[in-house]
Amino acid sequence: MKLSTWLIRRLIQAIGVLLGLSILVFLITRVMPGNPARVALGARAPQEVVEELERRMHLNDPLYLQYYYWLSGVFHGDFGESLFTRRPVLDDIKEYLPATMELALMALIFQAVLGVTLGGLAAGHENRWVDHSVRLGAYLGIVTPSFVFAIVFVLLFGYALRLFPTMGRLSAGVVAPRVITGMTVIDGLITGHFAAVGNALWHLILPALSLAMAGIAQESRITRASIVDNLRKDYVGLSRTFFIPERKILFKYLLKPSLIPTVSIMGLDFACMLGHGFLVELIFNWPGLSRYGMNTMLRKDLNAVTAVILVLGVVFVTVNIIVDLVVAYLDPRIRMGTERGT
Amino acid sequence: MKYNMKSGLIWIVSMFLLVCMSFASFGDEKRVLTSTWSWPTYIDPAVGSDYSSSTALCNLYDPLLMPTAEGAMEPWIATDWSASDDGLVYTFTIRQGVKFHDGTELDAEDIAFTMERLLTIGEGYAYLFRGKVEEVDVLDTYKVNFHLSETFGPLLYALSRLYIVNKDVVLDNIKPDGAYGDLGDYGKAFLLSHDAGSGPYMVQDFSSAEHLYADLFSEYWGYVAPGAPEEIKMIGTTEAITIRTMMGKRELDISDQWQTDEAFEALGRMEGINLLSFFDGSAMYLMMNHTKPPLDDVYVRRALSWAMDYEAVAQDAFPGSIQAIGPFPQLLPGHKGDVFQYHQDFDRAREELAKSKYAGQLDAYPIEYHWVSEVPDFEKLALLFQANCDEIGVNIEIVKTPWLKMIDQAALPESTPAIASIIVAPHYAEAGSMIETRYHSSNAGTWEQMEWLRDPEIDALIDDALATVDTEERFGKYHTLQEMLVEMVPSVFLIEKVEKHAYQSYISWPAGENPIPVMGYTFQFRLMEVDTEKKAALLGQ
Numbered sequence: 001m002k003l004s005t006w007l008i009r010r011l012i013q014a015i016g017v018l019l020g021l022s023i024l025v026f027l028i029t030r031v032m033p034g035n036p037a038r039v040a041l042g043a044r045a046p047q048e049v050v051e052e053l054e055r056r057m058h059l060n061d062p063l064y065l066q067y068y069y070w071l072s073g074v075f076h077g078d079f080g081e082s083l084f085t086r087r088p089v090l091d092d093i094k095e096y097l098p099a100t101m102e103l104a105l106m107a108l109i110f111q112a113v114l115g116v117t118l119g120g121l122a123a124g125h126e127n128r129w130v131d132h133s134v135r136l137g138a139y140l141g142i143v144t145p146s147f148v149f150a151i152v153f154v155l156l157f158g159y160a161l162r163l164f165p166t167m168g169r170l171s172a173g174v175v176a177p178r179v180i181t182g183m184t185v186i187d188g189l190i191t192g193h194f195a196a197v198g199n200a201l202w203h204l205i206l207p208a209l210s211l212a213m214a215g216i217a218q219e220s221r222i223t224r225a226s227i228v229d230n231l232r233k234d235y236v237g238l239s240r241t242f243f244i245p246e247r248k249i250l251f252k253y254l255l256k257p258s259l260i261p262t263v264s265i266m267g268l269d270f271a272c273m274l275g276h277g278f279l280v281e282l283i284f285n286w287p288g289l290s291r292y293g294m295n296t297m298l299r300k301d302l303n304a305v306t307a308v309i310l311v312l313g314v315v316f317v318t319v320n321i322i323v324d325l326v327v328a329y330l331d332p333r334i335r336m337g338t339e340r341g342t
Numbered sequence: 343m344k345y346n347m348k349s350g351l352i353w354i355v356s357m358f359l360l361v362c363m364s365f366a367s368f369g370d371e372k373r374v375l376t377s378t379w380s381w382p383t384y385i386d387p388a389v390g391s392d393y394s395s396s397t398a399l400c401n402l403y404d405p406l407l408m409p410t411a412e413g414a415m416e417p418w419i420a421t422d423w424s425a426s427d428d429g430l431v432y433t434f435t436i437r438q439g440v441k442f443h444d445g446t447e448l449d450a451e452d453i454a455f456t457m458e459r460l461l462t463i464g465e466g467y468a469y470l471f472r473g474k475v476e477e478v479d480v481l482d483t484y485k486v487n488f489h490l491s492e493t494f495g496p497l498l499y500a501l502s503r504l505y506i507v508n509k510d511v512v513l514d515n516i517k518p519d520g521a522y523g524d525l526g527d528y529g530k531a532f533l534l535s536h537d538a539g540s541g542p543y544m545v546q547d548f549s550s551a552e553h554l555y556a557d558l559f560s561e562y563w564g565y566v567a568p569g570a571p572e573e574i575k576m577i578g579t580t581e582a583i584t585i586r587t588m589m590g591k592r593e594l595d596i597s598d599q600w601q602t603d604e605a606f607e608a609l610g611r612m613e614g615i616n617l618l619s620f621f622d623g624s625a626m627y628l629m630m631n632h633t634k635p636p637l638d639d640v641y642v643r644r645a646l647s648w649a650m651d652y653e654a655v656a657q658d659a660f661p662g663s664i665q666a667i668g669p670f671p672q673l674l675p676g677h678k679g680d681v682f683q684y685h686q687d688f689d690r691a692r693e694e695l696a697k698s699k700y701a702g703q704l705d706a707y708p709i710e711y712h713w714v715s716e717v718p719d720f721e722k723l724a725l726l727f728q729a730n731c732d733e734i735g736v737n738i739e740i741v742k743t744p745w746l747k748m749i750d751q752a753a754l755p756e757s758t759p760a761i762a763s764i765i766v767a768p769h770y771a772e773a774g775s776m777i778e779t780r781y782h783s784s785n786a787g788t789w790e791q792m793e794w795l796r797d798p799e800i801d802a803l804i805d806d807a808l809a810t811v812d813t814e815e816r817f818g819k820y821h822t823l824q825e826m827l828v829e830m831v832p833s834v835f836l837i838e839k840v841e842k843h844a845y846q847s848y849i850s851w852p853a854g855e856n857p858i859p860v861m862g863y864t865f866q867f868r869l870m871e872v873d874t875e876k877k878a879a880l881l882g883q
Contacts, residue, residue: 032746035753039746041465042391044769044779044788046472049464056521084382085550086389086534096551151583159587166587167579168552172374285579287551295382300746 003328010324014317018310022074025309026067029302035059036300040083057302070306080303084296089307092292097311098182099169100281100288104273105183106208107215111266114212115219116259122220123227124246134220141217147279150210154283157206164206167285174199207284211277215269223262260330267323271316373872375571375849377596377865378585381578383554385545386533387456387505388463391769395466396862398554398576403505403539404564406434406453407498409771409860411853413675415498418564419448419506419540429493429811436484440563442508443537443544450486454478455509457488459528467503470769493809495816499772502860508538542566542868543574553577562868569850569871589615589844592881595872596851597844602719603661609844614880618851619662622841623673623859624767625776626660628711628727628834629792631762633755636707641698642736643831647684648691649730650834659722662840669780669827671838673859676773678821682828684835691734708737712751712759715742720763723836727761752789762792765839771860773820774808781827793832800826848876 037053038045057080058066073080079089122134158166169184170176176184177193185204188197230236239249274289281291289308296304384390385398408418420434440448457478460468474494479487490497512529515536520527529538535548542564543556554576558566579585580600588594589609597609610617628646636642652665668681695701711727713720721742728738741759743751751757768775779785782804783796800823807819828835845851850871857864 035750038753039749044391044469044790046464046469049468052521086384087531087550092550095549154583154587159590162591167577167584172555172575282579283581283583285552285577285581285584287549292551298746 007321010321014321017317018313021313022071022306022310023067025306026070027063029300029305030063030066032300036083036302039300070303074310079307082296082301082304084292084299084301084304089303092304093289093307093311094182096287096289096292099286100274100277100290102183102185103204103208103211103277103281103286103288104270106204107212107273108266108270110209110212111215111219111269115216115266116223116262118216118220119223119262120227122224123231126228126231131224134224138217138221141213142221144213145279146210146214146277147283149213150207150280150283153206153210165203166206169203169286170196170199171203207280207286210280210283211273215266215273218265218269219262222265223259226259226261260327263326263330264323267319267326271312271319274315275312372572373569373874374573374575375595375867375870375872376575376577376588376593378577378579378588378594378598380580380598380600382550383576383578384466384534385537385548385554386530387466387507387539388460388468388528389466389530389533391466391503393861394576394578397865398862399505400862400865401541401543401574401867402537402545402556403507403541404440404448406501406504406506409499409502409858409863411856411858413673413771413859415502419453420501423498425811429495429809430490432488432490432497433481434486434488436486437563438484440540441561442511442540443559444508444511445561446508446510448506448508448540449483450480452506452509453486454480455512456504456507459507459512460504462522462525463528463530467500467769470500470503493811495808495810495813496770496772496774499770499775502770502863506540507533508540511538542570542866546573551578558868564868566868567850567871569873570868571870571872574867585609585844589846592846592877595846595849599841599843601842601844606842606844614847615844616847617842617844618854619840619842620854620857620864621664621671621673621838621859622767622857622861622864623671623771624765624839624841625666625671626663626763626765626836626839627666627780628836629762629764630833631755631758631760631792631794632832633758633794634709634760636698636700636704637709637760639698639700640830641694642700643834645691645694645698645734646731646736647831647834648687648694649734649736650684650836651686651726651730652684652836653686654726655723656837659719659726660837660839662842663837664840666835666838668824669833669835670773670776670824671768671859673838674768674771674773674776676817676820678824681821681824684831686730688733695734695736704736708739709760710741711738711761711763712741712743712748713763714745714748716745723763749789752792753787755787755794758787758792758794763836764789764792766790767861768859771858774816777804777820777823778808781823781832795830795832797830800830846877846880848873848880 037050037057037059041050041053054060058069070080077090081087082089082092085092118134122131125131154166157164165171174196177187177191177196180187180190184200185197188194188200236249239253276290277288278290278294281288293305293308296308379394381394383394383398385395385402387399387403390396390399404419406418406420407415410416419437419440421437422435423432425432436450436453442448457471457475460466461472461475464472474490474492476489476491479489481487515532516526516529517531518526522528537545542559542562544559545554546557547555556574558570558572580598582601582605585594585597585601586605586609589597590612606617609615630637630643632638656663656665665683667683668678670677672679700707711724713724724740728740731738748762751759766780769779779790781791781795781800783801785791786794786796803819803823807816807823810816810819853864853866853869
């Protein structure tokens with residue numbers, strides 16, 4: 001199968017998945033307790049005002065009609081109005097999604113650099129103290145929830161040592177760069193607003209590291225195992241007979257094939273971080289999509305909940321496709337198999 | 343060669359990052375006051391009505407009348423007023439020379455527009471005036487008439503919630519496609535993140551997820567303390583660890599009230615941090631659903647009131663609180679101080695039960711007690727009440743219920759919990775607010791009246807009291823109602839809730855010592871002062 005055919009097939013599958021997800025989420029939000037109009041307007045709002053809002057939200061229509069109105073709106077880029085923020089859900093997503101993407105990307109960088117480095121170190125010193133230390137650290141990293149790391153980092157680096165800020169995306173007094181992507185670091189680089197870039201990076205470090213810890217632990221273990229496995233392959237032995245330095249074997253010849261499982265996991269981790277970062281965003285008062293999603297769920301904000309889950313679904317599906325493409329690039333066997341139709 | 347290029351690239355990127363990071367720190371030189379709040383906040387006077395919104399509105403806008411700590415109303419935007427003999431027309435004289443943030447002058451047109459907008463949109467504090475205020479006439483530039491459809495004694499108190507908006511600014515920023523015909527969205531989208539006020543502070547930046555930053559309005563007409571903050575920041579977080587860290591680093595000046603007692607104790611032990619407690623006019627009740635047996639029997643309700651350990655609730659479960667005296671807080675004007683108060687007495691509880699039609703059959707009538715899962719302290723209360731009732735042979739089954747579900751359940755008598763522990767706050771600083779909210783049948787089916795009290799006699803007395811324009815006469819009627827309600831005991835009148843805050847010692851907060859019993863007004867930032875030298879000393883500068 002050609003790569004283009006494969007891609008088209010994946011996209012069609014993705015549409016089916018997203019459609020199914022939208023129906024599921026739509027139904028679930030409709031059976032949650034509470035009248036969203038009454039919750040949004042408060043107990044003392046006049047009944048006619050509540051009924052007007054119910055009418056605008058089609059809450060009294062049959063479910064299939066409600067879904068139809070909602071889906072029509074989505075195809076026109078209208079996700080409805082958020083009862084939480086009182087503005088179009090699309091505006092909320094445009095504001096909060098980049099914040100979470102920026103956090104998750106930074107976490108991914110930490111995960112990639114630190115996870116792979118630690119995994120490589122452990123593999124290179126197999127069964128010695130370096131290896132044991134990394135593996136022990138990995139176990140701790142995997143079992144400890146991200147919010148625990150967040151609290152520890154806030155107390156240690158934010159409060160005791162006062163090295164990093166503990167909330168928000170920028171310090172007070174720092175002018176945010178012009179919004180292009182919504183990601184402050186990237187926008188600052190594009191517009192040349194380097195003060196904002198530095199400040200934004202400073203604010204990103206602790207929350208991103210908190211979010212990345214479990215991933216770093218996981219990546220280090222997977223990378224270590226993958227490298228150790230590949231070290232035993234024939235081509236490595238052959239490389240050694242040609243007196244190629246060990247470091248070159250490790251980082252040039254072994255790293256690429258060893259990264260295949262790592263990349264797959266990292267892709268899924270990135271997608272998960274977008275949705276699971278709620279507690280980290282809460283602790284650092286990070287105005288991200290995860291925290292917004294949780295707040296809207298607690299308030300039965302139907303439009304916002306459905307939109308957030310749909311957006312996360314789109315990201316998940318997209319990331320999966322990208323991961324598959326990267327893996328195909330890393331492993332020529334997969335690429336060649338695809339091109340030959342095997 | 344490749345190795346050197348790679349090293350060089352790494353060096354360049356590292357230096358670039360270091361240069362960027364050198365821009366990382368910034369300091370404030372202005373007097374800034376930062377506080378934390380439970381979000382979201384709606385800064386549109388026709389939309390917001392919760393605590394953070396009310397606080398923001400008090401600072402961004404001016405009300406028609408200003409409440410005082412003594413529970414009276416003083417002239418503010420309205421300097422003078424009179425009522426017609428039939429109590430249906432109120433004439434207000436408007437203060438001259440008050441400027442909005444855009445520099446234009448506030449006049450009678452803005453008053454009329456504000457009320458019309460509030461009534462039309464129907465959200466926020468509109469319920470205080472809907473069905474009572476028919477229209478507002480502009481008599482001249484500085485005079486308006488409020489026409490009422492029925493007499494409303496507490497009108498002046500309610501006007502502390504009429505925040506005057508700039509008519510021209512709102513009309514200039516209307517979105518055409520909205521729910522209000524020619525008036526489009528009535529400026530709702532604009533006022534989500536901007537202000538059109540005349541208050542001491544004006545919006546600098548508003549993020550619906552994060553914060554409200556506002557600057558001191560240099561042309562404010564009213565009193566501003568000499569050391570008042572030049573910038574205020576309301577931050578939307580109540581996360582304990584964040585609060586504690588920020589307080590320690592002096593990045594936060596006043597905490598929210600939602601911290602646990604343990605968190606407040608820890609904050610109080612920190613150098614340079616004070617704790618403040620005041621009564622905010624709210625009260626906690628065990629609302630007893632009269633449609634569910636055995637709570638339809640007044641003797642059972644009295645027995646439960648005799649069984650409750652009020653001391654444990656006020657001192658252990660909610661330290662600093664005091665037992666409620668009667669059906670609404672004593673802080674509210676119109677409260678009768680010497681009304682009967684229950685105390686724990688199991689013998690008297692058993693005597694009441696013996697008179698009940700359910701005597702000897704209570705085993706067949708277990709009572710479900712629902713507590714709001716978002717407030718963990720309510721579980722302590724539930725367990726205490728269960729243990730107390732066990733002493734008199736009443737079986738209490740405890741159920742944890744999410745807040746949204748409880749609001750839903752309250753809509754019908756059969757789904758409303760038999761007992762629910764709820765905190766209710768007054769909407770304006772007068773007993774009439776609580777009496778109407780809590781005990782008028784028109785509010786049955788809301789979370790503020792889960793007793794389903796539908797007594798025509800009580801309704802008539804409440805309507806009559808609220809229609810009484812003369813204050814002393816009206817308060818006399820409140821006293822009568824108080825005694826009747828204590829006799830009827832629709833709920834267990836538990837405690838008057840104390841509100842706590844941690845604040846920095848370099849903040850002078852006069853209203854904190856002498857609070858105004860109207861939500862938000864204790865946080866008038868223009869009356870606070872920031873001692874920057876003391877702050878610098880605490881920061882070690």
